Amino acid sequence: MLDSYLTGGYTMFPVRRNESMKLCMEVNQLTKSFRGRTVVDHLSFRVKEQEVFGLLGPNGAGKSTTIETVLGLKKADSGTAEVLGCDPVKKRREIFERIGVQLQSSHYQNYIRVGEICEEMSVLYSHPADYHKLLRQFKLEQFEKQPVDKLSGGERQKLSVVLALIPNPELVFLDELTTGLDTEARREVWQTLKALKEKGTTIFLTTHYMEEAESLCDRILLIKDGKKVTQGTVKEVVDDSPFDNLEDAYLWHMRGEERA
Amino acid sequence: MAYERGGESMKRFWTLYKVEQKLGLRCPDMLIFGVGMPVGVLVLIAVVAGNKTAGGSSYTFLQSAFASLMAVGICASAFMGIPLTVADYRDKKILKHFFVTPCTPMTLMSAIVACSVATAVLSGIAVSVVAAFVFQYRMKGSPFLFICSYLLVMTAMYSIGVFLAGLCKSVKMANVITTAVYFPMLFLSGATIPFELFPKGMQTVASVLPLTQGIKLMKQISMGDPVENAAGIIILMIAITVICSLLSKFTFRWE
Numbered sequence: 001m002l003d004s005y006l007t008g009g010y011t012m013f014p015v016r017r018n019e020s021m022k023l024c025m026e027v028n029q030l031t032k033s034f035r036g037r038t039v040v041d042h043l044s045f046r047v048k049e050q051e052v053f054g055l056l057g058p059n060g061a062g063k064s065t066t067i068e069t070v071l072g073l074k075k076a077d078s079g080t081a082e083v084l085g086c087d088p089v090k091k092r093r094e095i096f097e098r099i100g101v102q103l104q105s106s107h108y109q110n111y112i113r114v115g116e117i118c119e120e121m122s123v124l125y126s127h128p129a130d131y132h133k134l135l136r137q138f139k140l141e142q143f144e145k146q147p148v149d150k151l152s153g154g155e156r157q158k159l160s161v162v163l164a165l166i167p168n169p170e171l172v173f174l175d176e177l178t179t180g181l182d183t184e185a186r187r188e189v190w191q192t193l194k195a196l197k198e199k200g201t202t203i204f205l206t207t208h209y210m211e212e213a214e215s216l217c218d219r220i221l222l223i224k225d226g227k228k229v230t231q232g233t234v235k236e237v238v239d240d241s242p243f244d245n246l247e248d249a250y251l252w253h254m255r256g257e258e259r260a
Numbered sequence: 261m262a263y264e265r266g267g268e269s270m271k272r273f274w275t276l277y278k279v280e281q282k283l284g285l286r287c288p289d290m291l292i293f294g295v296g297m298p299v300g301v302l303v304l305i306a307v308v309a310g311n312k313t314a315g316g317s318s319y320t321f322l323q324s325a326f327a328s329l330m331a332v333g334i335c336a337s338a339f340m341g342i343p344l345t346v347a348d349y350r351d352k353k354i355l356k357h358f359f360v361t362p363c364t365p366m367t368l369m370s371a372i373v374a375c376s377v378a379t380a381v382l383s384g385i386a387v388s389v390v391a392a393f394v395f396q397y398r399m400k401g402s403p404f405l406f407i408c409s410y411l412l413v414m415t416a417m418y419s420i421g422v423f424l425a426g427l428c429k430s431v432k433m434a435n436v437i438t439t440a441v442y443f444p445m446l447f448l449s450g451a452t453i454p455f456e457l458f459p460k461g462m463q464t465v466a467s468v469l470p471l472t473q474g475i476k477l478m479k480q481i482s483m484g485d486p487v488e489n490a491a492g493i494i495i496l497m498i499a500i501t502v503i504c505s506l507l508s509k510f511t512f513r514w515e
Contacts, residue, residue, distance in 0.1 A: 106357060107353055108354065108357075109349070110348075111283050120275065120276060121361065123272050124362055126268065
């Protein structure tokens with residue numbers, strides 16, 4: 001159902017090879033502070049092609065700042081970030097042709113309608129997906145003429161996924177996509193993400209719901225106060241703790257210092 | 261290929277303009293301040309003092325007011341419209357949303373400025389139509405030169421507006437800054453209260469404002485009078501445009 005996301009040929013792009021796996025994103029010692037407070041603290045991680053990578057941590061752990069610094073929206077104090085083999089600061093326009101980004105709690109222009117925001121976003125890309133098709137896939141087509149303000153929380157989040165998919169992205173960033181959604185809407189968004197993953201799109205997401213990470217992510221990175229706590233597959237992170245589920249394991253890892 | 265890319269960026273601009281213009285029309289603020297107000301002031305001046313001569317000069321209040329009111333349309337959109345829209349987009353993280361696309365600041369700003377140009381032109385047409393058909397205003401000077409001076413003043417004022425838009429980090433700040441710039445210019449430049457009514461000292465102070473100079477140019481051209489220091493004013497307008505455009509290239513922030 002989501003076959004239009006991939007126009008094919010994404011492997012033609014130069015992707016750096018490392019240990020025989022293709023890297024989509026490489027972050028090294030990334031650091032960002034605001035007014036003396038270090039929000040992202042020497043963070044390093046790699047995201048492989050076609051995987052779902054989850055950045056987990058409590059509110060204020062630095063998840064959004066990490067995304068924004070990686071994408072070049074905020075200037076890193078030190079460290080490097082490469083997305084699809086390029087530096088997003090130097091190659092902003094080229095990079096953003098190929099990735100889709102959903103930012104946390106998106107707002108839209110006053111009075112703008114669903115169709116209009118889609119039209120506006122589509123025209124910015126050289127080879128956009130057909131947004132009518134995307135709206136249909138996300139069951140939003142009946143809202144095309146409606147103001148975005150009138151959408152429910154779930155519909156609005158689905159719209160932000162539609163917008164992130166308009167570029168036909170090789171990699172999508174989703175920042176707390178399901179925060180504030182009811183269970184049903186959250187499950188629905190998960191289904192769409194799973195379908196997206198099956199089609200080979202690489203997904204980088206942040207969340208503070210463990211259930212979400214368990215159900216979607218191939219690998220996760222836990223951070224606290226901008227620092228790495230642990231990283232690995234969901235299974236590895238659980239096995240590293242005395243517990244058998246991610247929620248307890250997460251809390252156990254987060255309490256690391258007190259434990260010691 | 262170059263042509264294709266040019267065509268693509270034109271298409272980008274027109275689509276953004278079309279959508280932003282629709283949004284502008286859905287919110288009546290700009291039409292009230294940019295079009296309604298100058299037309300309203302024109303009607304008031306014409307009814308109260310239309311044929312009286314203005315403060316010892318040889319022309320009537322209506323003649324004096326015409327050029328000024330054309331300028332009000334420019335200013336409302338330049339000093340209120342552009343900075344407030346951009347600050348609102350910055351506050352709501354809508355600019356951030358544009359940042360994560362291949363959109364250039366230039367494309368987005370052009371579309372926003374184009375909406376303001378449309379409002380200002382609409383305002384100019386409304387003022388002209390009401391002045392000409394309701395109050396029998398006839399321009400003594402050359403309409404062609406007047407339009408040239410109008411466009412020159414518009415370019416200069418818009419470059420100030422775009423520069424202010426880059427400076428205002430939030431809507432709150434934009435409100436303060438635009439009020440601090442817009443209202444003094446509006447009242448002191450002769451755009452609303454005829455300049456001739458001010459005491460001499462105040463006229464000197466008001467002459468410092470760029471808009472005052474712009475209005476002087478437009479007014480004298482509309483009267484068919486020889487423009488005193490025309491070259492100076494034209495250079496000033498061009499200098500403002502160049503400086504503010506360069507500055508706004510550096511002050512523009514997505515968030």
